[in-house]
Amino acid sequence: MISQIAAPTTGSPMINLSVFLAFVLVTLFVVYRVTNRNSTASDYYAAGSSFSGAQNGIALSGDFLSAASFLGISGAIAVHGYDGFLYSVGWLVAWLVALLLVGERLRNTGRYTVGDVMAFRMKQRPVRAAAANATLVITFFYMLAQMAGAGGLIALLLDVHSRSGQALIITAVGLVMVFYVLVGGMKGTTWVQIIKAGLLLLCVTFMSVFIIAKFGFSFSALLEQATRNSSLGERLLDPGGWYGENAMSQLDFVSLSLALVLGISSLPHVLMRFYTVPNAKEARRSVVWCSWSMFVFYLAILVVGYGATALVGSDAILAAPGGENSAAPLLAFEIGGPMLLGIVSAVAFATILAVVAGLTLAASASFAHDVYANVIRDGKADARSEIRVARLTAIVIGVFAIIGGIITNGQNVASLVSLALALAASANLPTILYTLFWKRFNTTGTLWSIYGGLVSGLVLIIFSPVISGTSTSIISSVDFHWFPLSNPGIVSIPLSFICGYLGTVLSKRPADPEKQAEMEVRSLTGIGMKV
Incomplete structure (x- = not known):
């Protein structure tokens, strides 16, 4: 059985490619049919706030049930056991706790981006620029995970083993993703997420x-x-199968857990979805629908992960092209042959396409709305020029995502996503919480909090074992790491809170009490929200 699965070709590349192309054609048709002209910023960024709570909840789950969830976590469970499943536990807890606390307030306060909330009662230009910088960095790291998943999946399913061949198909995936964003905007991207989430849950x-x-x-x-x-x-059923039992490994696991639980509530592309519903009631319904969808998914993925170990074997999974990320497709081939593998491949590709499209939209919206419209044009940009800048930004981001995906091809996508979550929890979460709940918080504290968390997180990632120093590092041929942990969250998240506090108390610039009072009323009631 294992020798059959580990053969050079798994299933039929023609079937896999045909099913994937069928999905792409169907979703492109849907995007074309549901999308209007996107003539206003509200249409392009927030779909005119036209989605119901149930629709947005399914799309929210689609935004986060990414390649990391489907491929990365199932592979982590299959190879590492108990430690791999803790990824999904952390993410599910985060949805149940953090978004119920932050989601509705953020939706009531902002319009299109996280920067709207951060800059609500602060000095607009520096805060919006800082928020946009954080969004671009976070989304880029998250994109790396999705594109890395695409590379591993392509190698397995289409029997493309050369780096150049995988690079070409990663490029094709990136181009389709950019097309979704350019043509569909938020409405088209949301429907792709709904279709993908439904298929993934069924699968x-x-x-x-x-x-x-x-x-x-x-x-x-x-x-x-x-x-x-x-x-x-x-030991597959015991803690320590991945992170070990020594003190440093356990500290690394604590750092990872902090990033998982706190990162979701500050991911720009996830928070942006709360603006697609018409009122606070539908925002709350979104969280409920999303939470149940994710509960069902992660309960099923536990069975899929251990099922891959039982029916395929950890050695065969690691030997296959794509390594750990191949566990779910190999299991599909084992239990359903080439046809089920083709369906799973289509769902996995759809997952990557849809999530990266959402990321691209969030990043391009942040640059166009926060930087171009409110920093460069001082809030005087017309909707047409703002949308044009957003579309140009999406193309640039797509190019960087393709290049990054080629570089990180072969890395475990769940671990790459944890880095993006650590950066989000470091740069965004402390700032959002301080802005919503601390009356004294001011512009200086906001800038210190954003840049303190973002810069410290980036520096610690660059000089961590993820980048260099081990056989599994992105650059395995050199060693310049000095930070011992694979995830920086345990350092960068508290540091961001400390920077925000110190920046506020040491600043001579007081907070704006009138703006703070207005924000408090709006965050609780939604009164005065612009649409």
Whole structure:
């Protein structure tokens, strides 16, 4: 069985490619049909706030059920066991706690971007520029994870093993993604997310039910077979299979957990979705629908991960093109042959396309709305020129995403996403919480908080084992790392809170009490929100 799966070609590349192209054509048609002219900024950035809470909740889950969730976590569970599943636990807890606290208030206060909230009662130009810089860096790191997932999946499913061949197809994926954003704006991108999320939930639910049935609906029997087929043996079910049991590994795990739990509530492309609903009630419904969707998904992905170990084997997964990211596709091939593998490949490609499209839209909106319209044009830009700048920015971001995906091809996508989450939790979360809940918070504190978290996070990532110093590093041939942890969250997140506090108390510029009072009323009631 393992030798068959680990063969040079898994399934039929023609079937895989055909199913994927069919999905692309269907979604392109949907984008074309549902998209209006996007003549106003509200249409392009927030779909005119026309989606219901249920629709937006499914799209929200689609935004976060990315290649990291489907490919990265299933692979992490299959190879590392218990430690891999803790990724999904952290993300689910974050949805249940953080977004219920932040989501509705942020939706009531802003218009299109995170920068709207951060700059509401601060000096506009420097704060909006800082918010845009943070958004661009965070979305770029998140894009790296998705494009890396695309590379690994392509290698496995289309039997493209050369770096140049994978680079060409990553480029094609990037071009389709840019097309979604240019033509569809937020409305088209949201419908792609809804379709993708529905397919993904159906796919993992079907696979998990089939796997459990294969073991007589006994999860214990599944786990027992998984331990027999894993190089870790019984340790597959115990903590420490990935991060080890020494003090430094445990500290790294704590750092990762902080990034997972706190990062989601500050991801720009996720927070931007709250502006697509018409009122606060629908925003709350969005969180409920999203939370249930993610609960079902992560419950199923636990079965899929251990099922891949039981039916495929950890050695075969690691030996396959794409490594850990190949666990779910290999399992699909084992239980359903080439056709199910083709369907799973289409869903995985759809996941990558849709999430990167959402990221590109968030980054281009932040630059066009915060930097061009409010910094360069001082709030006097017309809607047509602002949308034109957003579309040009999307093209530039797409090019960088393609280049980054080629460089990071082969990395575990879940671990790459954790870096983006650490940066989001460091640069955005302290600033958002201070802005919403601390009356004394001022412009200096905002800038110190954003740049303190962003710069410290970037520096620690650059000089961490993720970039250099180990066989699994992005640049494995050199060693210039001095920071011992793979995730900077345990340092950069508290540092951002401290910087925001010190910047505020040491600044001689007081907060604006009238703006603060207006913001408090609006965040709680939505009264005065611009549409």
